[in-house]
Amino acid sequence: NEMTLHCNKFIQTFETVIKTPKKSKSDVFYTGVDLGTACIVLVVLGSDYQPVAGAYQYANVVRDGMVVDYVGAVDIVRELKEELEKKLGTTLVYAAASLPPGTDGLDGGAIKNVVQSAGFELTNVLDEPTAANQLLGLTDGAVVDIGGGTTGIAILENGKVVKVADEATGGTHLSLVIAGNYKFNFEQAEKYKRNVKHHDELLLVVKPVIQKISSIISNQVKGYKVNDIYLVGGTACLKGIETIIEKETGIKTIKPINPMFVTPIGIALSC
Ligand code: ATP
Structure with missing residues:
Protein backbone atom coordinates (compact mmCIF):
# COMPACT_ATOMS: atom_id res chain seq x y z
CA ASN A 1 0.00 0.00 0.00
CA ASN A 133 5.55 5.81 13.82
CA GLN A 134 6.98 9.16 12.70
CA LEU A 135 8.04 7.26 9.59
CA LEU A 136 5.27 4.64 9.44
CA GLY A 137 2.49 7.17 9.93
CA LEU A 138 0.05 4.56 11.27
CA THR A 139 -3.30 5.60 12.65
CA ASP A 140 -4.44 2.11 13.67
CA GLY A 141 -2.63 -1.16 14.28
CA ALA A 142 0.35 -2.40 16.23
CA VAL A 143 4.01 -1.46 15.86
CA VAL A 144 6.08 -4.43 17.01
CA ASP A 145 9.75 -3.64 17.60
CA ILE A 146 11.81 -6.82 17.87
CA GLY A 147 15.17 -5.61 19.12
CA GLY A 148 18.10 -7.29 20.83
CA GLY A 149 16.88 -7.88 24.36
CA THR A 150 13.19 -7.18 24.12
CA THR A 151 10.08 -7.07 21.97
CA GLY A 152 8.24 -3.76 22.25
CA ILE A 153 4.60 -3.41 21.26
CA ALA A 154 2.70 -0.19 20.71
CA ILE A 155 -0.98 -0.20 19.85
CA LEU A 156 -2.40 2.74 17.92
CA GLU A 157 -6.00 3.80 17.68
CA ASN A 158 -7.07 6.90 15.73
CA GLY A 159 -3.46 8.06 15.49
CA LYS A 160 -2.81 7.81 19.23
CA VAL A 161 -0.63 5.33 21.10
CA VAL A 162 -3.13 3.68 23.48
CA LYS A 163 -0.86 0.99 24.89
CA VAL A 164 2.85 0.22 25.07
CA ALA A 165 4.53 -2.88 26.43
CA ASP A 166 8.04 -4.28 26.41
CA GLU A 167 8.81 -7.94 27.11
CA ALA A 168 12.12 -9.71 27.47
CA THR A 169 12.46 -11.81 24.32
CA GLY A 170 14.39 -10.64 21.27
CA GLY A 171 17.34 -11.24 18.98
CA THR A 172 19.63 -12.19 21.86
CA HIS A 173 17.44 -15.21 22.53
CA LEU A 174 17.61 -16.22 18.87
CA SER A 175 21.41 -16.01 19.06
CA LEU A 176 21.53 -18.14 22.20
CA VAL A 177 19.48 -20.86 20.52
CA ILE A 178 21.70 -20.66 17.41
CA ALA A 179 24.83 -20.87 19.59
CA GLY A 180 23.53 -23.98 21.32
CA ASN A 181 22.50 -25.61 18.08
CA TYR A 182 25.72 -25.03 16.15
CA LYS A 183 28.14 -25.12 19.13
CA PHE A 184 29.07 -21.49 18.43
CA ASN A 185 29.95 -18.88 21.04
CA PHE A 186 27.56 -15.93 21.27
CA GLU A 187 29.56 -13.63 18.96
CA GLN A 188 29.83 -16.32 16.30
CA ALA A 189 26.10 -16.94 16.52
CA GLU A 190 25.34 -13.20 16.18
CA LYS A 191 27.52 -12.93 13.10
CA TYR A 192 26.09 -16.07 11.53
CA LYS A 193 22.55 -14.84 12.17
CA ARG A 194 23.08 -11.46 10.50
CA ASN A 195 24.05 -13.08 7.20
CA VAL A 196 20.91 -13.34 5.08
CA LYS A 197 22.39 -16.39 3.29
CA HIS A 198 21.79 -18.39 6.47
CA HIS A 199 18.24 -17.22 7.07
CA ASP A 200 16.33 -20.05 5.34
CA GLU A 201 18.17 -22.65 7.37
CA LEU A 202 18.03 -20.61 10.61
CA LEU A 203 14.31 -20.06 10.49
CA LEU A 204 13.69 -23.69 11.48
CA VAL A 205 16.22 -23.53 14.31
CA VAL A 206 14.78 -20.36 15.86
CA LYS A 207 11.11 -21.08 15.14
CA PRO A 208 10.26 -21.80 18.82
CA VAL A 209 11.63 -18.39 19.84
CA ILE A 210 9.58 -16.69 17.12
CA GLN A 211 6.53 -18.60 18.34
CA LYS A 212 7.24 -17.25 21.82
CA ILE A 213 7.48 -13.70 20.41
CA SER A 214 4.21 -14.32 18.57
CA SER A 215 2.46 -15.39 21.76
CA ILE A 216 3.76 -12.24 23.50
CA ILE A 217 2.20 -10.20 20.68
CA SER A 218 -1.08 -12.13 20.83
CA ASN A 219 -1.37 -11.61 24.59
CA GLN A 220 -0.57 -7.89 24.40
CA VAL A 221 -3.05 -7.10 21.63
CA LYS A 222 -5.86 -9.09 23.26
CA GLY A 223 -8.88 -6.85 23.76
CA TYR A 224 -7.71 -4.29 21.19
CA LYS A 225 -8.79 -3.97 17.59
CA VAL A 226 -5.56 -4.72 15.73
CA ASN A 227 -5.91 -5.53 12.03
CA ASP A 228 -2.27 -5.06 11.07
CA ILE A 229 1.10 -5.61 12.66
CA TYR A 230 4.07 -3.53 11.46
CA LEU A 231 7.41 -5.15 12.23
CA VAL A 232 10.44 -2.99 13.02
CA GLY A 233 13.76 -3.55 14.81
CA GLY A 234 16.90 -5.48 13.91
CA THR A 235 15.50 -8.93 14.58
CA ALA A 236 12.69 -8.30 12.10
CA CYS A 237 15.47 -8.41 9.44
CA LEU A 238 15.35 -12.20 9.69
CA LYS A 239 13.88 -13.37 6.39
CA GLY A 240 10.57 -15.15 6.88
CA ILE A 241 9.97 -14.07 10.49
CA GLU A 242 6.88 -12.15 9.27
CA THR A 243 5.32 -15.34 7.87
CA ILE A 244 5.59 -17.18 11.19
CA ILE A 245 4.28 -14.20 13.17
CA GLU A 246 1.35 -13.76 10.78
CA LYS A 247 0.46 -17.46 10.99
CA GLU A 248 0.78 -17.66 14.79
CA THR A 249 -1.11 -14.43 15.59
CA GLY A 250 -3.61 -14.63 12.75
CA ILE A 251 -2.99 -10.90 12.13
CA LYS A 252 -1.75 -9.48 8.82
CA THR A 253 1.95 -8.73 9.31
CA ILE A 254 3.78 -6.11 7.27
CA LYS A 255 7.53 -5.56 7.21
CA PRO A 256 9.39 -2.62 5.63
CA ILE A 257 12.43 -3.36 3.42
CA ASN A 258 14.86 -2.67 6.24
CA PRO A 259 13.07 -2.79 9.60
CA MET A 260 16.29 -1.92 11.44
P1 ATP B 1 16.50 -3.29 22.21
O1 ATP B 1 15.30 -2.76 21.46
O2 ATP B 1 16.29 -4.65 22.77
O3 ATP B 1 17.14 -2.31 23.14
P2 ATP B 1 18.12 -2.60 19.92
O4 ATP B 1 17.36 -1.33 19.82
O5 ATP B 1 19.58 -2.58 19.93
O6 ATP B 1 17.61 -3.51 21.11
P3 ATP B 1 17.90 -3.41 17.23
O7 ATP B 1 19.14 -2.69 16.85
O8 ATP B 1 16.61 -3.00 16.65
O9 ATP B 1 17.70 -3.53 18.78
O10 ATP B 1 18.09 -4.97 16.95
C1 ATP B 1 19.19 -5.66 17.42
C2 ATP B 1 19.00 -7.13 17.15
O11 ATP B 1 18.80 -7.33 15.75
C3 ATP B 1 20.21 -7.97 17.53
O12 ATP B 1 19.79 -9.11 18.21
C4 ATP B 1 20.82 -8.33 16.17
O13 ATP B 1 21.49 -9.57 16.20
C5 ATP B 1 19.60 -8.40 15.30
N1 ATP B 1 19.91 -8.22 13.88
C6 ATP B 1 20.54 -7.18 13.30
N2 ATP B 1 20.66 -7.38 11.97
C7 ATP B 1 20.08 -8.57 11.72
C8 ATP B 1 19.90 -9.36 10.54
N3 ATP B 1 20.32 -8.92 9.35
N4 ATP B 1 19.26 -10.54 10.64
C9 ATP B 1 18.82 -10.99 11.83
N5 ATP B 1 18.97 -10.31 12.98
C10 ATP B 1 19.60 -9.12 12.93
Missing part, protein backbone atom coordinates in the same frame (compact mmCIF):
# COMPACT_ATOMS: atom_id res chain seq x y z
CA GLU A 2 0.89 3.67 -0.25
CA MET A 3 2.23 3.92 3.29
CA THR A 4 4.58 0.97 2.85
CA LEU A 5 5.79 2.42 -0.46
CA HIS A 6 6.56 5.78 1.12
CA CYS A 7 8.32 4.12 4.03
CA ASN A 8 10.38 1.82 1.79
CA LYS A 9 11.39 4.68 -0.50
CA PHE A 10 12.60 6.66 2.50
CA ILE A 11 14.60 3.68 3.82
CA GLN A 12 16.12 3.10 0.37
CA THR A 13 17.23 6.72 0.17
CA PHE A 14 18.73 6.40 3.63
CA GLU A 15 20.64 3.23 2.66
CA THR A 16 22.03 5.09 -0.39
CA VAL A 17 23.25 8.07 1.64
CA ILE A 18 24.95 5.78 4.19
CA LYS A 19 27.21 4.68 1.32
CA THR A 20 27.41 8.05 -0.45
CA PRO A 21 26.38 11.14 1.52
CA LYS A 22 24.31 13.59 -0.47
CA LYS A 23 25.74 17.02 -1.19
CA SER A 24 23.33 19.38 0.50
CA LYS A 25 22.91 23.13 0.51
CA SER A 26 20.98 22.91 3.78
CA ASP A 27 21.99 25.40 6.41
CA VAL A 28 20.52 23.20 9.12
CA PHE A 29 20.66 19.45 9.67
CA TYR A 30 18.67 17.17 11.94
CA THR A 31 20.27 14.06 13.42
CA GLY A 32 18.51 11.07 14.91
CA VAL A 33 20.60 9.13 17.41
CA ASP A 34 19.43 5.59 18.17
CA LEU A 35 21.32 3.96 21.02
CA GLY A 36 20.41 0.31 20.72
CA THR A 37 21.46 -2.82 22.54
CA ALA A 38 23.27 -4.12 19.48
CA CYS A 39 23.80 -1.11 17.30
CA ILE A 40 24.18 2.66 17.39
CA VAL A 41 22.65 4.42 14.38
CA LEU A 42 22.91 8.07 13.31
CA VAL A 43 20.53 9.42 10.67
CA VAL A 44 21.11 12.90 9.23
CA LEU A 45 18.32 14.77 7.44
CA GLY A 46 18.58 18.09 5.60
CA SER A 47 16.30 21.07 6.22
CA ASP A 48 13.71 19.45 3.91
CA TYR A 49 13.71 16.39 6.21
CA GLN A 50 15.18 14.15 3.50
CA PRO A 51 18.12 11.82 4.31
CA VAL A 52 21.57 13.22 3.50
CA ALA A 53 23.88 10.89 5.44
CA GLY A 54 23.99 8.10 7.97
CA ALA A 55 26.30 5.79 9.84
CA TYR A 56 26.02 2.90 12.24
CA GLN A 57 28.22 0.77 14.42
CA TYR A 58 27.62 -2.45 16.32
CA ALA A 59 28.37 -1.93 20.00
CA ASN A 60 27.62 -3.33 23.44
CA VAL A 61 27.18 -0.09 25.36
CA VAL A 62 23.44 -0.27 26.00
CA ARG A 63 21.42 -3.15 27.36
CA ASP A 64 17.61 -3.08 27.18
CA GLY A 65 17.60 0.70 27.07
CA MET A 66 20.09 1.07 29.93
CA VAL A 67 23.47 2.64 29.23
CA VAL A 68 25.97 0.13 30.63
CA ASP A 69 29.13 1.70 29.16
CA TYR A 70 28.69 5.45 29.35
CA VAL A 71 32.16 6.45 28.14
CA GLY A 72 32.04 3.90 25.33
CA ALA A 73 28.63 5.18 24.21
CA VAL A 74 29.78 8.82 24.15
CA ASP A 75 32.94 7.88 22.22
CA ILE A 76 31.02 6.00 19.52
CA VAL A 77 28.38 8.71 19.07
CA ARG A 78 31.11 11.37 18.89
CA GLU A 79 33.15 9.35 16.38
CA LEU A 80 30.13 8.73 14.15
CA LYS A 81 29.19 12.42 14.42
CA GLU A 82 32.69 13.54 13.41
CA GLU A 83 32.82 11.05 10.56
CA LEU A 84 29.53 12.39 9.19
CA GLU A 85 30.58 16.02 9.69
CA LYS A 86 33.71 15.39 7.68
CA LYS A 87 31.73 13.77 4.86
CA LEU A 88 29.14 16.55 4.81
CA GLY A 89 31.57 19.41 5.41
CA THR A 90 29.42 20.86 8.17
CA THR A 91 28.87 20.79 11.92
CA LEU A 92 25.92 18.76 13.16
CA VAL A 93 24.22 20.63 15.96
CA TYR A 94 20.68 19.36 16.56
CA ALA A 95 19.78 15.82 17.57
CA ALA A 96 16.87 13.81 18.87
CA ALA A 97 17.03 10.52 20.75
CA SER A 98 14.63 7.85 21.95
CA LEU A 99 13.99 5.60 24.91
CA PRO A 100 12.35 2.19 25.17
CA PRO A 101 8.81 2.60 26.49
CA GLY A 102 8.65 2.66 30.26
CA THR A 103 12.31 3.46 30.93
CA ASP A 104 12.08 7.27 31.10
CA GLY A 105 12.30 7.58 34.85
CA LEU A 106 14.85 4.79 35.01
CA ASP A 107 17.59 5.73 32.62
CA GLY A 108 16.33 8.46 30.34
CA GLY A 109 18.86 10.87 31.79
CA ALA A 110 21.80 8.71 30.74
CA ILE A 111 20.72 8.54 27.10
CA LYS A 112 20.17 12.31 27.04
CA ASN A 113 23.61 12.87 28.59
CA VAL A 114 25.31 10.60 26.05
CA VAL A 115 23.88 12.59 23.14
CA GLN A 116 24.78 15.92 24.74
CA SER A 117 28.27 14.82 25.81
CA ALA A 118 28.95 13.76 22.24
CA GLY A 119 28.44 17.40 21.27
CA PHE A 120 24.81 17.62 20.20
CA GLU A 121 22.12 20.03 21.25
CA LEU A 122 19.19 17.78 22.18
CA THR A 123 15.89 18.97 20.71
CA ASN A 124 13.62 16.02 21.45
CA VAL A 125 13.42 12.69 23.28
CA LEU A 126 10.56 10.35 22.49
CA ASP A 127 9.70 6.72 23.12
CA GLU A 128 10.77 4.18 20.47
CA PRO A 129 7.36 3.12 19.07
CA THR A 130 6.28 6.75 18.76
CA ALA A 131 9.56 7.41 16.94
CA ALA A 132 9.01 4.48 14.57
CA PHE A 261 16.26 1.68 10.20
CA VAL A 262 12.61 2.59 10.88
CA THR A 263 13.09 3.78 14.47
CA PRO A 264 16.36 5.70 13.81
CA ILE A 265 14.79 7.49 10.82
CA GLY A 266 11.69 8.24 12.88
CA ILE A 267 13.87 9.73 15.62
CA ALA A 268 15.51 12.05 13.08
CA LEU A 269 12.10 13.06 11.71
CA SER A 270 11.10 14.15 15.22
CA CYS A 271 14.17 16.36 15.64
Whole structure:
Protein backbone atom coordinates (compact mmCIF):
# COMPACT_ATOMS: atom_id res chain seq x y z
CA ASN A 1 0.00 0.00 0.00
CA GLU A 2 0.89 3.67 -0.25
CA MET A 3 2.23 3.92 3.29
CA THR A 4 4.58 0.97 2.85
CA LEU A 5 5.79 2.42 -0.46
CA HIS A 6 6.56 5.78 1.12
CA CYS A 7 8.32 4.12 4.03
CA ASN A 8 10.38 1.82 1.79
CA LYS A 9 11.39 4.68 -0.50
CA PHE A 10 12.60 6.66 2.50
CA ILE A 11 14.60 3.68 3.82
CA GLN A 12 16.12 3.10 0.37
CA THR A 13 17.23 6.72 0.17
CA PHE A 14 18.73 6.40 3.63
CA GLU A 15 20.64 3.23 2.66
CA THR A 16 22.03 5.09 -0.39
CA VAL A 17 23.25 8.07 1.64
CA ILE A 18 24.95 5.78 4.19
CA LYS A 19 27.21 4.68 1.32
CA THR A 20 27.41 8.05 -0.45
CA PRO A 21 26.38 11.14 1.52
CA LYS A 22 24.31 13.59 -0.47
CA LYS A 23 25.74 17.02 -1.19
CA SER A 24 23.33 19.38 0.50
CA LYS A 25 22.91 23.13 0.51
CA SER A 26 20.98 22.91 3.78
CA ASP A 27 21.99 25.40 6.41
CA VAL A 28 20.52 23.20 9.12
CA PHE A 29 20.66 19.45 9.67
CA TYR A 30 18.67 17.17 11.94
CA THR A 31 20.27 14.06 13.42
CA GLY A 32 18.51 11.07 14.91
CA VAL A 33 20.60 9.13 17.41
CA ASP A 34 19.43 5.59 18.17
CA LEU A 35 21.32 3.96 21.02
CA GLY A 36 20.41 0.31 20.72
CA THR A 37 21.46 -2.82 22.54
CA ALA A 38 23.27 -4.12 19.48
CA CYS A 39 23.80 -1.11 17.30
CA ILE A 40 24.18 2.66 17.39
CA VAL A 41 22.65 4.42 14.38
CA LEU A 42 22.91 8.07 13.31
CA VAL A 43 20.53 9.42 10.67
CA VAL A 44 21.11 12.90 9.23
CA LEU A 45 18.32 14.77 7.44
CA GLY A 46 18.58 18.09 5.60
CA SER A 47 16.30 21.07 6.22
CA ASP A 48 13.71 19.45 3.91
CA TYR A 49 13.71 16.39 6.21
CA GLN A 50 15.18 14.15 3.50
CA PRO A 51 18.12 11.82 4.31
CA VAL A 52 21.57 13.22 3.50
CA ALA A 53 23.88 10.89 5.44
CA GLY A 54 23.99 8.10 7.97
CA ALA A 55 26.30 5.79 9.84
CA TYR A 56 26.02 2.90 12.24
CA GLN A 57 28.22 0.77 14.42
CA TYR A 58 27.62 -2.45 16.32
CA ALA A 59 28.37 -1.93 20.00
CA ASN A 60 27.62 -3.33 23.44
CA VAL A 61 27.18 -0.09 25.36
CA VAL A 62 23.44 -0.27 26.00
CA ARG A 63 21.42 -3.15 27.36
CA ASP A 64 17.61 -3.08 27.18
CA GLY A 65 17.60 0.70 27.07
CA MET A 66 20.09 1.07 29.93
CA VAL A 67 23.47 2.64 29.23
CA VAL A 68 25.97 0.13 30.63
CA ASP A 69 29.13 1.70 29.16
CA TYR A 70 28.69 5.45 29.35
CA VAL A 71 32.16 6.45 28.14
CA GLY A 72 32.04 3.90 25.33
CA ALA A 73 28.63 5.18 24.21
CA VAL A 74 29.78 8.82 24.15
CA ASP A 75 32.94 7.88 22.22
CA ILE A 76 31.02 6.00 19.52
CA VAL A 77 28.38 8.71 19.07
CA ARG A 78 31.11 11.37 18.89
CA GLU A 79 33.15 9.35 16.38
CA LEU A 80 30.13 8.73 14.15
CA LYS A 81 29.19 12.42 14.42
CA GLU A 82 32.69 13.54 13.41
CA GLU A 83 32.82 11.05 10.56
CA LEU A 84 29.53 12.39 9.19
CA GLU A 85 30.58 16.02 9.69
CA LYS A 86 33.71 15.39 7.68
CA LYS A 87 31.73 13.77 4.86
CA LEU A 88 29.14 16.55 4.81
CA GLY A 89 31.57 19.41 5.41
CA THR A 90 29.42 20.86 8.17
CA THR A 91 28.87 20.79 11.92
CA LEU A 92 25.92 18.76 13.16
CA VAL A 93 24.22 20.63 15.96
CA TYR A 94 20.68 19.36 16.56
CA ALA A 95 19.78 15.82 17.57
CA ALA A 96 16.87 13.81 18.87
CA ALA A 97 17.03 10.52 20.75
CA SER A 98 14.63 7.85 21.95
CA LEU A 99 13.99 5.60 24.91
CA PRO A 100 12.35 2.19 25.17
CA PRO A 101 8.81 2.60 26.49
CA GLY A 102 8.65 2.66 30.26
CA THR A 103 12.31 3.46 30.93
CA ASP A 104 12.08 7.27 31.10
CA GLY A 105 12.30 7.58 34.85
CA LEU A 106 14.85 4.79 35.01
CA ASP A 107 17.59 5.73 32.62
CA GLY A 108 16.33 8.46 30.34
CA GLY A 109 18.86 10.87 31.79
CA ALA A 110 21.80 8.71 30.74
CA ILE A 111 20.72 8.54 27.10
CA LYS A 112 20.17 12.31 27.04
CA ASN A 113 23.61 12.87 28.59
CA VAL A 114 25.31 10.60 26.05
CA VAL A 115 23.88 12.59 23.14
CA GLN A 116 24.78 15.92 24.74
CA SER A 117 28.27 14.82 25.81
CA ALA A 118 28.95 13.76 22.24
CA GLY A 119 28.44 17.40 21.27
CA PHE A 120 24.81 17.62 20.20
CA GLU A 121 22.12 20.03 21.25
CA LEU A 122 19.19 17.78 22.18
CA THR A 123 15.89 18.97 20.71
CA ASN A 124 13.62 16.02 21.45
CA VAL A 125 13.42 12.69 23.28
CA LEU A 126 10.56 10.35 22.49
CA ASP A 127 9.70 6.72 23.12
CA GLU A 128 10.77 4.18 20.47
CA PRO A 129 7.36 3.12 19.07
CA THR A 130 6.28 6.75 18.76
CA ALA A 131 9.56 7.41 16.94
CA ALA A 132 9.01 4.48 14.57
CA ASN A 133 5.55 5.81 13.82
CA GLN A 134 6.98 9.16 12.70
CA LEU A 135 8.04 7.26 9.59
CA LEU A 136 5.27 4.64 9.44
CA GLY A 137 2.49 7.17 9.93
CA LEU A 138 0.05 4.56 11.27
CA THR A 139 -3.30 5.60 12.65
CA ASP A 140 -4.44 2.11 13.67
CA GLY A 141 -2.63 -1.16 14.28
CA ALA A 142 0.35 -2.40 16.23
CA VAL A 143 4.01 -1.46 15.86
CA VAL A 144 6.08 -4.43 17.01
CA ASP A 145 9.75 -3.64 17.60
CA ILE A 146 11.81 -6.82 17.87
CA GLY A 147 15.17 -5.61 19.12
CA GLY A 148 18.10 -7.29 20.83
CA GLY A 149 16.88 -7.88 24.36
CA THR A 150 13.19 -7.18 24.12
CA THR A 151 10.08 -7.07 21.97
CA GLY A 152 8.24 -3.76 22.25
CA ILE A 153 4.60 -3.41 21.26
CA ALA A 154 2.70 -0.19 20.71
CA ILE A 155 -0.98 -0.20 19.85
CA LEU A 156 -2.40 2.74 17.92
CA GLU A 157 -6.00 3.80 17.68
CA ASN A 158 -7.07 6.90 15.73
CA GLY A 159 -3.46 8.06 15.49
CA LYS A 160 -2.81 7.81 19.23
CA VAL A 161 -0.63 5.33 21.10
CA VAL A 162 -3.13 3.68 23.48
CA LYS A 163 -0.86 0.99 24.89
CA VAL A 164 2.85 0.22 25.07
CA ALA A 165 4.53 -2.88 26.43
CA ASP A 166 8.04 -4.28 26.41
CA GLU A 167 8.81 -7.94 27.11
CA ALA A 168 12.12 -9.71 27.47
CA THR A 169 12.46 -11.81 24.32
CA GLY A 170 14.39 -10.64 21.27
CA GLY A 171 17.34 -11.24 18.98
CA THR A 172 19.63 -12.19 21.86
CA HIS A 173 17.44 -15.21 22.53
CA LEU A 174 17.61 -16.22 18.87
CA SER A 175 21.41 -16.01 19.06
CA LEU A 176 21.53 -18.14 22.20
CA VAL A 177 19.48 -20.86 20.52
CA ILE A 178 21.70 -20.66 17.41
CA ALA A 179 24.83 -20.87 19.59
CA GLY A 180 23.53 -23.98 21.32
CA ASN A 181 22.50 -25.61 18.08
CA TYR A 182 25.72 -25.03 16.15
CA LYS A 183 28.14 -25.12 19.13
CA PHE A 184 29.07 -21.49 18.43
CA ASN A 185 29.95 -18.88 21.04
CA PHE A 186 27.56 -15.93 21.27
CA GLU A 187 29.56 -13.63 18.96
CA GLN A 188 29.83 -16.32 16.30
CA ALA A 189 26.10 -16.94 16.52
CA GLU A 190 25.34 -13.20 16.18
CA LYS A 191 27.52 -12.93 13.10
CA TYR A 192 26.09 -16.07 11.53
CA LYS A 193 22.55 -14.84 12.17
CA ARG A 194 23.08 -11.46 10.50
CA ASN A 195 24.05 -13.08 7.20
CA VAL A 196 20.91 -13.34 5.08
CA LYS A 197 22.39 -16.39 3.29
CA HIS A 198 21.79 -18.39 6.47
CA HIS A 199 18.24 -17.22 7.07
CA ASP A 200 16.33 -20.05 5.34
CA GLU A 201 18.17 -22.65 7.37
CA LEU A 202 18.03 -20.61 10.61
CA LEU A 203 14.31 -20.06 10.49
CA LEU A 204 13.69 -23.69 11.48
CA VAL A 205 16.22 -23.53 14.31
CA VAL A 206 14.78 -20.36 15.86
CA LYS A 207 11.11 -21.08 15.14
CA PRO A 208 10.26 -21.80 18.82
CA VAL A 209 11.63 -18.39 19.84
CA ILE A 210 9.58 -16.69 17.12
CA GLN A 211 6.53 -18.60 18.34
CA LYS A 212 7.24 -17.25 21.82
CA ILE A 213 7.48 -13.70 20.41
CA SER A 214 4.21 -14.32 18.57
CA SER A 215 2.46 -15.39 21.76
CA ILE A 216 3.76 -12.24 23.50
CA ILE A 217 2.20 -10.20 20.68
CA SER A 218 -1.08 -12.13 20.83
CA ASN A 219 -1.37 -11.61 24.59
CA GLN A 220 -0.57 -7.89 24.40
CA VAL A 221 -3.05 -7.10 21.63
CA LYS A 222 -5.86 -9.09 23.26
CA GLY A 223 -8.88 -6.85 23.76
CA TYR A 224 -7.71 -4.29 21.19
CA LYS A 225 -8.79 -3.97 17.59
CA VAL A 226 -5.56 -4.72 15.73
CA ASN A 227 -5.91 -5.53 12.03
CA ASP A 228 -2.27 -5.06 11.07
CA ILE A 229 1.10 -5.61 12.66
CA TYR A 230 4.07 -3.53 11.46
CA LEU A 231 7.41 -5.15 12.23
CA VAL A 232 10.44 -2.99 13.02
CA GLY A 233 13.76 -3.55 14.81
CA GLY A 234 16.90 -5.48 13.91
CA THR A 235 15.50 -8.93 14.58
CA ALA A 236 12.69 -8.30 12.10
CA CYS A 237 15.47 -8.41 9.44
CA LEU A 238 15.35 -12.20 9.69
CA LYS A 239 13.88 -13.37 6.39
CA GLY A 240 10.57 -15.15 6.88
CA ILE A 241 9.97 -14.07 10.49
CA GLU A 242 6.88 -12.15 9.27
CA THR A 243 5.32 -15.34 7.87
CA ILE A 244 5.59 -17.18 11.19
CA ILE A 245 4.28 -14.20 13.17
CA GLU A 246 1.35 -13.76 10.78
CA LYS A 247 0.46 -17.46 10.99
CA GLU A 248 0.78 -17.66 14.79
CA THR A 249 -1.11 -14.43 15.59
CA GLY A 250 -3.61 -14.63 12.75
CA ILE A 251 -2.99 -10.90 12.13
CA LYS A 252 -1.75 -9.48 8.82
CA THR A 253 1.95 -8.73 9.31
CA ILE A 254 3.78 -6.11 7.27
CA LYS A 255 7.53 -5.56 7.21
CA PRO A 256 9.39 -2.62 5.63
CA ILE A 257 12.43 -3.36 3.42
CA ASN A 258 14.86 -2.67 6.24
CA PRO A 259 13.07 -2.79 9.60
CA MET A 260 16.29 -1.92 11.44
CA PHE A 261 16.26 1.68 10.20
CA VAL A 262 12.61 2.59 10.88
CA THR A 263 13.09 3.78 14.47
CA PRO A 264 16.36 5.70 13.81
CA ILE A 265 14.79 7.49 10.82
CA GLY A 266 11.69 8.24 12.88
CA ILE A 267 13.87 9.73 15.62
CA ALA A 268 15.51 12.05 13.08
CA LEU A 269 12.10 13.06 11.71
CA SER A 270 11.10 14.15 15.22
CA CYS A 271 14.17 16.36 15.64
P1 ATP B 1 16.50 -3.29 22.21
O1 ATP B 1 15.30 -2.76 21.46
O2 ATP B 1 16.29 -4.65 22.77
O3 ATP B 1 17.14 -2.31 23.14
P2 ATP B 1 18.12 -2.60 19.92
O4 ATP B 1 17.36 -1.33 19.82
O5 ATP B 1 19.58 -2.58 19.93
O6 ATP B 1 17.61 -3.51 21.11
P3 ATP B 1 17.90 -3.41 17.23
O7 ATP B 1 19.14 -2.69 16.85
O8 ATP B 1 16.61 -3.00 16.65
O9 ATP B 1 17.70 -3.53 18.78
O10 ATP B 1 18.09 -4.97 16.95
C1 ATP B 1 19.19 -5.66 17.42
C2 ATP B 1 19.00 -7.13 17.15
O11 ATP B 1 18.80 -7.33 15.75
C3 ATP B 1 20.21 -7.97 17.53
O12 ATP B 1 19.79 -9.11 18.21
C4 ATP B 1 20.82 -8.33 16.17
O13 ATP B 1 21.49 -9.57 16.20
C5 ATP B 1 19.60 -8.40 15.30
N1 ATP B 1 19.91 -8.22 13.88
C6 ATP B 1 20.54 -7.18 13.30
N2 ATP B 1 20.66 -7.38 11.97
C7 ATP B 1 20.08 -8.57 11.72
C8 ATP B 1 19.90 -9.36 10.54
N3 ATP B 1 20.32 -8.92 9.35
N4 ATP B 1 19.26 -10.54 10.64
C9 ATP B 1 18.82 -10.99 11.83
N5 ATP B 1 18.97 -10.31 12.98
C10 ATP B 1 19.60 -9.12 12.93
